[in-house]
Amino acid sequence: MPLKHLAVLLILFAGALFGLTARAEELNVYFKTTPRPELLRPFADPADMSLLVTGADGRPVREGVVAIRIDAPAPGFFFSTDYPLVEGTLLSELRLPLRQGKANWKYLFPIRGEYRLAVDVTADDGMKASKTFNFHIRENQKKWLALGAFSAALLVLGFVAGRIFTGTRATAMSLIAAALFASTTGNTGTLQPVPADGTILTIAPATVGRPSEIRWSLTRAAGAGHGAAALSLIITHLEKRKIVFAAERMPVAGEWSMKFHFPDGAEYRVAALGNVPGRTPVRTEQMVSVTGVQPPASAMAGVLAYFIALIALGLAAGRWSKRRTSK
Amino acid sequence: MERTVAARLGITVPEGVSFLIKSGIFLSVCGATLFVALGAGYPAVHDALHNVRHALAIVPCH
Numbered sequence: 001m002p003l004k005h006l007a008v009l010l011i012l013f014a015g016a017l018f019g020l021t022a023r024a025e026e027l028n029v030y031f032k033t034t035p036r037p038e039l040l041r042p043f044a045d046p047a048d049m050s051l052l053v054t055g056a057d058g059r060p061v062r063e064g065v066v067a068i069r070i071d072a073p074a075p076g077f078f079f080s081t082d083y084p085l086v087e088g089t090l091l092s093e094l095r096l097p098l099r100q101g102k103a104n105w106k107y108l109f110p111i112r113g114e115y116r117l118a119v120d121v122t123a124d125d126g127m128k129a130s131k132t133f134n135f136h137i138r139e140n141q142k143k144w145l146a147l148g149a150f151s152a153a154l155l156v157l158g159f160v161a162g163r164i165f166t167g168t169r170a171t172a173m174s175l176i177a178a179a180l181f182a183s184t185t186g187n188t189g190t191l192q193p194v195p196a197d198g199t200i201l202t203i204a205p206a207t208v209g210r211p212s213e214i215r216w217s218l219t220r221a222a223g224a225g226h227g228a229a230a231l232s233l234i235i236t237h238l239e240k241r242k243i244v245f246a247a248e249r250m251p252v253a254g255e256w257s258m259k260f261h262f263p264d265g266a267e268y269r270v271a272a273l274g275n276v277p278g279r280t281p282v283r284t285e286q287m288v289s290v291t292g293v294q295p296p297a298s299a300m301a302g303v304l305a306y307f308i309a310l311i312a313l314g315l316a317a318g319r320w321s322k323r324r325t326s327k
Numbered sequence: 328m329e330r331t332v333a334a335r336l337g338i339t340v341p342e343g344v345s346f347l348i349k350s351g352i353f354l355s356v357c358g359a360t361l362f363v364a365l366g367a368g369y370p371a372v373h374d375a376l377h378n379v380r381h382a383l384a385i386v387p388c389h
Contacts, residue, residue, distance in 0.1 A: 080387045081384070082381045082385070082387060085389065112384075139384055142382075143383065144384060146382045147383050154357075161350070165345075165346050165350060167342075265389050293389050294368040294389055295389060299387040300362070300386075302385075303385050303386055304358060304361060304362060304365075304366065306385075307357075311353075311357050312350070315350050
């Protein structure tokens with residue numbers, strides 16, 4: 001190869017390499033939760049989630065869109081969480097507009113474990129960036145204490161039984177038969193769009209285990225096509241009286257949708273407030289009755305094995321204790 | 328219990344075997360009770376023990 005061609009190739013290669021590096025450094029994406037992930041607990045209080053996108057010079061990107069995807073922690077090897085159908089699933093997928101480089105929303109994490117937040121940023125000038133954040137949510141300490149106390153109770157039960165069953169004297173053992181009842185689960189069916197003074201809020205049938213689509217749109221009568229509307233969307237868990245998702249004053253062009261995974265079979269309220277400049281704000285509200293799904297028996301197998309092993313351990317300890325004292 | 332069994336059937340079992348039999352029955356009953364209380368989907372049981380299930384952190388619920 002002539003030396004001239006080699007030099008041209010080297011220059012092109014260096015240029016491409018530099019271009020890639022510079023491209024990757026064009027946008028910086030920062031993620032923050034308030035409070036910090038270490039202080040968050042499942043189904044406790046919603047976290048304030050915040051994304052900041054800046055250019056290479058450190059200045060926030062003025063406008064753009066950020067596509068967000070939150071994936072739930074993967075299933076555990078032996079024990080599941082109390083919401084096994086949520087594990088390893090898509091929790092939320094939405095697009096939020098960037099305002100001064102920021103996108104904010106609230107989210108209530110349903111289970112403990114390692115979450116994955118994937119972010120794709122598209123700035124108005126065409127620049128793009130993708131980043132994935134992993135963060136860990138720890139279980140509520142009270143739950144571990146309750147599990148510890150329950151485990152200790154089973155151990156003591158086994159211990160007492162072990163002492164009773166050991167020995168030469170006949171002992172009466174009373175057994176309590178558990179009453180069984182027929183099981184049925186309810187299904188709420190499809191939720192029809194609810195038009196409310198020019199806005200439409202559509203929520204796909206919500207079932208635990210898969211995300212539902214929530215779609216909000218503005219009719220022409222309510223101001224669609226008259227510039228951006230400011231949409232506030234709040235999803236509330238009615239039984240726990242907690243906000244599980246909230247995004248406020250998002251500039252949307254008449255229509256907005258997201259995928260949201262309702263984590264448990266409970267009643268939720270989805271409330272949307274659309275604000276078109278120069279017009280009366282329009283509030284739409286819809287109740288969602290999420291269909292609960294019975295977890296697979298395999299999810300219970302590990303727990304049951306653990307509890308029975310504790311009782312068996314107690315039985316062995318009780319027998320050992322009785323024989324030791326009777327010698 | 329051993330006396331009743333021995334009187335009715337005319338058989339006796341060693342103490343160790345007796346312990347194993349009783350323990351087996353006891354564990355089976357405990358397992359069935361735990362499954363119904365914490366794992367089964369019967370609405371009456373589930374609703375009554377729903378909070379207990381969640382409070383134990385590792386018990387699956389819907």
